[in-house]
Amino acid sequence: MNTIDTAIRAAAADIKLAGVAKAYDAQTVVIPPMDVQLKAGEFTVVLGPSGCGKSTLLQMIAGLERVSGGKIVIGDREVQDLEPKQRGCAMVFQNYALYPHMTVLENMAYSLKVAGLSKVERAERVEAVATMLGLSDYLHRRPGQLSGGQRQRVAIGRAIVREPGVLLFDEPLSNLDAQLRHDMRVELAELHRRIGATTIFVTHDQVEAMTLADRILILNRGRIEQFDTPKAIYHHPASVFVAKFIGAPPMNILPVTGDGSALRLADGQVVAEASLTGNYQLGIRPEDIVASGHGAGRLCKAMLRFREDLGSHSVLAAELAGLVVRIATPFGVDTADLVELSLNFPPSRLHLFDAQTGRAIAGAFGA
Ligand SMILES: Nc1ncnc2c1ncn2[C@@H]1O[C@H](COP(=O)(O)OP(=O)(O)OP(=O)(O)O)[C@@H](O)[C@H]1O
Ligand SMILES: [Mg+2]
Incomplete structure (x- = not known):
């Protein structure tokens, strides 16, 4: 722990949105009134398709975009009418545009200079953050180097030197290659x-x-589809939208x-026993289907169309009742010659799920 850690931990604040909405005009409602509460210190990931309002949401919290209605409370302060710099938030963007003519040190110290901190204070803070992020050896280089x-x-260091209680990230890793993304993900988890x-972190990457x-927090056209732990989202998706959005x-x-x-x-063909009448949508994850013809449930006949070997496992695509179902099986199960599968x-x-609304129906199979 150093002074930066302690200061940020102390500043970490609850965030409460009450009826927060964004509309550009009567036809362009980007976010209908939204209520949500984030706990101090919590790491929230906002996930949703392009154009669903993720950046808008973040920018309203940061103060870069005005709300059309509702209240934003950070800690014990109502902030929706405050200037961005009065809100205690720092934001990291996908295009984080460092100042090219300034050194790493100057880039990180800039906002502190604007805030009126002395040279000694600035140096202390930047040094602490640089150590934390493994940047100490690069302080005198320019971004191009x-x-x-x-x-x-x-870019992350520049955001945290200000000791914000709230960190907002808008797809900060999407410009990086796969390996670097992975490394940065681990670093971000450690940093947090x-x-x-x-922390509120917007991404497309599940x-x-x-x-x-x-x-x-899963957003669909500006509305919250589900807000829950990763485990709950994966195992108990609240809607078909969520079910199809998470999992590959x-x-x-x-x-x-x-x-x-x-x-x-x-x-x-019968897929399950259940005392239900009417139409539904039935969901099952590719990794939960057993393709070997054994198991506790009913067996269905399906035609194997193709398989993809991914090293760690294979994905089979089979035709079942006129649809394609995907089945993930451990690598090594030799299905190359199989034409008909018993699923x-x-x-x-x-x-x-409800056939019309797509909302989950709990307890249908005694679970
Ligand atoms: N100035 C504006 N006037 C009208 N509509 C706008 C304006 N700015 C943004 N929008 C609309 O608001 C919606 C949400 O935009 P936003 O940038 O928040 O989406 P996003 O979820 O961040 O998408 P992406 O994943 O592509 O970054 C989009 O449909 C966009 O077209
Ligand atoms: Mg966006």
Whole structure:
């Protein structure tokens, strides 16, 4: 622990949005009134398709975009009418544009200079942050003389020198290659554990979401589809939208009809016993389908169309009742010659959704 850690931990604040909305005009409602509360020190990942309002949400919290309605409370202060610099938030963008003519030290110290800190105070803080981020040897280089990962760390350092209680990240890793993303992800997790700032992190990458988040907030057209732990989102998706958004390949969704004792696919095959009537959408993850023809549930016949070997496992694509289902199996199961598969859908792994609304129906299979 050094002074920066302690200061940020102390500043970490709850964030409360009450009816926060954004509309550009009557036709362009980007975020309908939203209520959400984030706990002090919590790491929230915001996930959702392009254009769903992720950046808008972050910018309203930071004060870079005005709210059309509602209140934003950070700690015990209502901030929606305050200037960005009065809110105690720091933001890191995808295009983090460091000042090219300034050194790393000057880039990181700049906001402190603007804030009126003395040269000694500035040097102390920058040094502490540089040590934390492994940048001590690069303080006198310019951004052009750094690697992509080092530049990204400078951008993060520049945000945290100000000892913000709230850290906002808008896709900070999306310009980096796969290996560097992975390294930075680990660094960010460590940094968060260390400084404990309330963090909101926008990404398109579900691996980042699953590994970094205390809770994931899934946005769909500006509305919250689900806000829960990664585990809950994965195992108990609240809607078909969430089910298909998390997981690669995504959850299989099959239309089924209940006849009072069983759920049947379009071709009449029974996938599960259940005392339900009417139409539903049945979900099962590729890794939960058993392709070996054994198991506790009913067996369905499917035609293998192709397989992809990914090293650690294989993904089979099979035709079932006119749809393609994907099945993840451990690598080494030799299915090359199999044409017809007997698929088993373990009842405890099934998810049931309303056919119209797509919302999850709990407890349909005794789970
Ligand atoms: N000035 C504006 N006037 C009208 N609509 C706007 C304006 N700025 C943004 N929008 C709309 O608001 C919606 C949300 O934009 P936002 O940038 O928040 O999406 P996002 O979820 O961050 O998307 P991405 O993943 O592509 O970054 C988009 O449909 C966008 O077209
Ligand atoms: Mg965006």
